[in-house]
Amino acid sequence: MAITIGNIKLKVPAGSKAILVKNLYLSCDPYMRHLMRSQGSLLLHSYTPGSPITGFGVAKALDSDHPDFKEGDLVWGTTGWEEYSLLTAPEGLFKIQHSDVPLSYYTGILGMPGLSAYAGFYEVCSPKKGKYVFVSAASGAVGQLVGQFAKLMGCNVVGSKAKKEKVELLKNKFGFDDAFNYKQEHDLTAALKRYFPEGIDIYFENVGGKMLDAVILNMRIHGRITVCGMISQYNLDQPEGVHNLMLIVYKRVRIEGFSVFDYYPQYSKFLDFVLPSIKDGKIKYVEDVAEGILLW
Amino acid sequence: MAITIGNIKLKVPAGSKAILVKNLYLSCDPYMRHLMRSQGSLLLHSYTPGSPITGFGVAKALDSDHPDFKEGDLVWGTTGWEEYSLLTAPEGLFKIQHSDVPLSYYTGILGMPGLSAYAGFYEVCSPKKGKYVFVSAASGAVGQLVGQFAKLMGCNVVGSKAKKEKVELLKNKFGFDDAFNYKQEHDLTAALKRYFPEGIDIYFENVGGKMLDAVILNMRIHGRITVCGMISQYNLDQPEGVHNLMLIVYKRVRIEGFSVFDYYPQYSKFLDFVLPSIKDGKIKYVEDVAEGILLW
Structure with a gap:
């Protein structure tokens, strides 16, 4: 650059x-x-x-x-x-x-990531109160909102992230029921089993790869995987293979990719929902802002 | 045995x-x-x-x-x-x-495979007239029916199979628009591109593995992949990895596994549809029957 x-x-x-x-x-x-x-x-x-x-x-x-x-x-x-x-x-x-x-x-919250979280969760995940929801990259611009939307609906929400401070943020600031540092888990399947003993109803997919394979093993019957992105794969020349797809037949799982652009017509409806929630403190948003255009 | x-x-x-x-x-x-x-x-x-x-x-x-x-x-x-x-x-x-x-x-046609084809196609694929439909393992008990249901609806249907005689059967007996022998294609992605220059709207998935990866590359925006089975994987100790899943985000593709057991309540509705179609010759069915219990 x-x-x-x-x-x-x-x-x-x-x-x-x-x-x-x-x-x-x-x-x-x-x-x-x-x-x-x-x-x-x-x-x-x-x-x-x-x-x-x-x-x-x-x-x-x-x-x-x-x-x-x-x-x-x-x-x-x-x-x-x-x-x-x-x-x-x-x-x-x-x-x-x-x-x-x-x-x-x-x-962020009032732009593309916010509308992504809103459309992905409310429109694609078909969420209901009491469902078990897992969010990866959960303190990201989209993930932190999906988790909070899910909590507002009365779901049980667990998030994963790569750093201790982010895990704390998920639990203490965003109100996730639990969160874990996936880099400290040598067996993601076992970790998810620990956090979701009943299995996962809804997975909001931001990372792909090994996490997706582990999630599929832990999905419940008729579960939903909403695919927003797969950031663990973006720097790879050849994406990792996902091996457990056959299980989506026995578990009747739906995996669905979505694009925020399809939901632009819902932007004002989204604002009507999210602006009051920001103002009355029901939804929190954390940004990482740097001044100037930086050279990495 | x-x-x-x-x-x-x-x-x-x-x-x-x-x-x-x-x-x-x-x-x-x-x-x-x-x-x-x-x-x-x-x-x-x-x-x-x-x-x-x-x-x-x-x-x-x-x-x-x-x-x-x-x-x-x-x-x-x-x-x-x-x-x-x-x-x-x-x-x-x-x-x-x-x-x-x-x-x-x-x-077959009036039992579990028939109801699988019916439920998988009409309920899960959300088919419409004019859509481009691809069926793998297309002369199997389920595949031959999915292709014919799709033709009845006015879709453009191509099937794949491993033998020349089966490919002929698909075209000449079951009325598929086209069919190909996937074992004679060294590049499945290119083969699908040839048979679906406009892309695939609906893929009825019976085989999994490399075919699924090639299909994802050829899917159209908002396409559907209905997963009935993945027979290419059943004899493998470790299933092959599927690498192109990220594309389902950009293409807004839905991949959905289903189980015929969820559709048992629709059996009599299914019979009302399929029995007349068999009797008036609109739907054909080919069986492979052996006498006695055989030792392989």
């Missing part, structure tokens, strides 16, 4: 239907890893070397040639990792109507 | 609520392979060495101590691989009401 210094005219070309924004927050999300491959980026386009990478962000319009936007509007959606961006298809952006919450939340 | 000769009294013990049957047809079904493992038979019980193996069959009651059955009744359901069986839980059997079709059909 490189940072390039250049000049941009803070003015939208006339007739371009574009908007020019100052980027306020940029989000580093797991899906971006796929776009860094020259090929095999699945169904998404790849990043173009030499051009600014794109990602979700919060931005403020400085100039607009689009009828739906005007100077001063706050927006969230896909923008560039740069100080200012000329966005030529602003129709894909959401205008921010509620600015009495931290604006950075629109890259 | 061994055949044992013994004596049985052709009389039901008084008060046993059992029925005594003469077995007319016994069916050799893929799930039985699991029951031959001393462990790892998944959620099913294992066969007991030294006892007759059990399986689906058609039988005639010779004596009954159960109020629902009388001498002369024809039944299908789980019985023993033996000439006569004392069935102590006859509640699980279906009484055969229609005997104007070959009785052996109650081990």
Whole structure:
């Protein structure tokens, strides 16, 4: 990665239907890893070397040639990792109507990850009170919300994570019933059996690989696995094989991948649910914010 | 396997609520392979060495101590691989009401495989006219019916099989739009791409392993994979890994295992559909019948 210094005219070309924004927050999300491959980026386009990478962000319009936007509007959606961006298809952006919450939340709980958690849990998992729910990568932008949504519904929720502090966060801040550090378990199947003696009804899948195999062995009859991502696989040239799929027949398990883009029409319904829950403290959200564009 | 000769009294013990049957047809079904493992038979019980193996069959009651059955009744359901069986839980059997079709059909098109095909296709696949449907093990007891059901609905159907004669059967007898011999394809992904240039909407999964990986690569957005079985894996000590699962996120694919037992309540509805279709020739059924209990 490189940072390039250049000049941009803070003015939208006339007739371009574009908007020019100052980027306020940029989000580093797991899906971006796929776009860094020259090929095999699945169904998404790849990043173009030499051009600014794109990602979700919060931005403020400085100039607009689009009828739906005007100077001063706050927006969230896909923008560039740069100080200012000329966005030529602003129709894909959401205008921010509620600015009495931290604006950075629109890259998290009020943005793509929040809607992912909401749609994935409420629409795809078919949750019910009393169900046993397991969430992997559970303190991530999506996982922490799925666990809290599940608790609000009266489910029994356990999360996994790789660090002791994150495990504590899950239990003490987000109200998970329990949590474990998967890196300290030499047998994931046995660990899940310990945390779910009755088995798992709903698995919110964020990691894939060995965890998925261990979960399948612990699923209950008619269980659901909702696949949001498989981050344990993203850096591998060849993804690990999953061996226990035959069990989904005997256990009548449904495994379903979903994409947040299919649920964009539900965004305002989602906001109606989540904004009051943030304000009255029913749902908590933890961010990891760094200032400036950093070089790793 | 061994055949044992013994004596049985052709009389039901008084008060046993059992029925005594003469077995007319016994069916050799893929799930039985699991029951031959001393462990790892998944959620099913294992066969007991030294006892007759059990399986689906058609039988005639010779004596009954159960109020629902009388001498002369024809039944299908789980019985023993033996000439006569004392069935102590006859509640699980279906009484055969229609005997104007070959009785052996109650081990196939009118029995467990037929109901599997019906429930798996109509209930789990969510099929619609014009969809692209792929069936593996397509001339098997289940596969040949799924393909024909899909054709009746106006889908485009391709099947795979391991032998030239079976491929011909799929095309010429069962009316599949096309069929191929997967053993003659060194690249299954490319083969599927050739038969499904637009991609696959519905995959009726009977084989698992490499075929499943190749199918996932060829699935369309919002496609469905209905898992009935994975016969390519049954003889392996360690099932093959499936590597392309991450794609189900980007393609929003649903993979769902099902068990015919959940659909037993629909059996009479199924008969109302399938019996007329057999009689007017809309659905064809091919059996492989051997006489006597054979030693392999």
